[in-house]
Amino acid sequence: MSRTQERTGTTSASGVPQQGQVAAPVAPPRVSARRRRPGVIALSLALIAAGGAGVAVLLLQVGHRTQVVTVVRDVQVGQVLTEQDLGTASISLDPAVKAVHADDAKAVVGKRAAVELKPGSLLTPSQVTKDSLVKAGEQLVPIGLKPEQVPATSLVPGQKVELVHVPAQGDTDTDKTSTAPETITGRVVKASKAAPGTGIVVVDVATSATDGPIVAAWVSASALRLVLTAPDGS
Numbered sequence: 001m002s003r004t005q006e007r008t009g010t011t012s013a014s015g016v017p018q019q020g021q022v023a024a025p026v027a028p029p030r031v032s033a034r035r036r037r038p039g040v041i042a043l044s045l046a047l048i049a050a051g052g053a054g055v056a057v058l059l060l061q062v063g064h065r066t067q068v069v070t071v072v073r074d075v076q077v078g079q080v081l082t083e084q085d086l087g088t089a090s091i092s093l094d095p096a097v098k099a100v101h102a103d104d105a106k107a108v109v110g111k112r113a114a115v116e117l118k119p120g121s122l123l124t125p126s127q128v129t130k131d132s133l134v135k136a137g138e139q140l141v142p143i144g145l146k147p148e149q150v151p152a153t154s155l156v157p158g159q160k161v162e163l164v165h166v167p168a169q170g171d172t173d174t175d176k177t178s179t180a181p182e183t184i185t186g187r188v189v190k191a192s193k194a195a196p197g198t199g200i201v202v203v204d205v206a207t208s209a210t211d212g213p214i215v216a217a218w219v220s221a222s223a224l225r226l227v228l229t230a231p232d233g234s
Contacts, residue, residue, distance in 0.1 A: 066091060067102035068100065069099070069102055072087040074118065076190075077114070077116050078134065081111055088102045112129050112133060114129040114133070134189060138206045139208070141207055141215045144201070144202050144219070147199035150199075150201045153228060161186050161188060161228055163215055164182075164183050167223050188204070190203070
């Protein structure tokens with residue numbers, strides 16, 4: 001029998017394949033699994049372990065919180081701190097921030113505010129002092145400075161200044177020999193913010209009890225100028 005006859009035997013007389021005969025499925029080619037290298041597995045495990053350690057360190061840093069002292073109400077410059085002025089808070093504290101720890105809260109009670117303290121702020125050691133800002137034998141004189149008279153350098157409590165008497169034009173005696181202007185030494189206790197509209201800054205300056213009335217008279221006559229003194233008199 002020829003090949004043509006063998007193929008014809010699988011069909012009907014009309015040329016239609018006989019029913020019931022289904023072609024067998026073709027099996028996919030077998031792919032052999034790649035051999036895993038022990039070195040790659042070890043490296044993967046090491047990276048996973050390192051990543052887990054890094055996450056653990058980060059969680060520890062975030063979770064580490066410190067109890068610090070906070071300000072709960074307004075405290076003016078020179079005011080004595082009380083327990084009612086202070087509170088505590090638990091925060092993640094950066095080592096660069098020098099805050100007063102809650103364990104040291106009693107140590108700052110009874111000290112004076114060296115700067116104006118606002119509610120919600122952290123208390124730092126530099127914001128308090130055990131010294132009175134206005135000492136015995138001194139007087140506090142408020143001095144209003146116009147915008148053009150305010151130094152570009154910020155005025156801070158404890159800063160030394162020279163109060164210079166500058167008479168208005170026409171008040172000087174032209175017959176007298178010109179001399180150096182009269183000056184009085186003072187110390188900044190507090191400086192306000194510029195007033196809206198006018199820009200005037202009020203500076204509280206501590207002077208000796210004998211110089212206080214003189215400075216007040218200069219201020220009243222608008223014949224005073226404030227000059228900053230170099231730190232430590234240098």
